[in-house]
Structure formats: C-alpha cells, structure tokens
Amino acid sequence: MGFSTLACAEWVKMTFSEDGNTTFYWNNSLIQRNGNIVKLWKLVDESVSKKYGNESYLSSKDLTEYDCANKKFRWMNLYLYSKNMASGELVYSDLIPKVWVDVPPDSIAEMYLKVACKKR
DSSP: OOOOOOEETTEEEEEEOTTSSEEEEEEGGGOEEETTEEEEEEEEEEEEEEEETTEEEEEEEEEEEEETTTTEEEEEEEEEEEETTTEEEEEEEEOSOOOOEEOOTTSHHHHHHHHHHSOO
C-alpha cells in the first residue's frame, strides 16, 4: 500500500485494498486542526456492492477525528451512498460521534492518522 497523488475532484487517492476492490481517499482541502486534534474527511469507494441492513451501497464518506498525541481516532459521522464517489442516493447516515479507539498498527487507520497528523 502506498500514497498516491491522483485526485478525483477534491478527493486524493491514498491506497486500495489488497484485492483491489476498495479504494481509500481523503480530502486535503477540508482538514481541520485544533492542537493535537485533527478532523479529516475520508471516502471509501467499492467496486463490488456492499450491504448495510437491507441497503446496498458502493461508497461511504465519513468525518473522522484523530488525536495525534495519543494515536486514537473516532468517527464523527458516516454516510453510505448507492453509487461510487459519494454519489447517487444517500442510503444511510449516522451523525452520532463514537468513542475514541486506538489506531491499530500497520492498518488503513494508521495511514489516515499519518495523513491527518502530518505537520503543515
């Protein structure tokens, strides 16, 4: 997995899954910093439809908050879309912030942490 500078609109491609079915993006223009806390918009694009309950979706977009000092993160909100790149119908949304969790080493979450916490 590696970083890429290819962009689709405002989304910057970060990496994709080992099987090639999932592509991970982040939005550089919407990063919000407040001390060690950083908010980052992420997008996950699927080539194969996923299910959430009775709904099918091909992409998800979420706002995630990162604690750079303690290497933790929490989801602030989540949106699931019927089409790729957060388009089509909104099939699900969750706007309730979740609890802080540790960022697992060698994970996609760690890659996002590095992007979010990079010094500007």
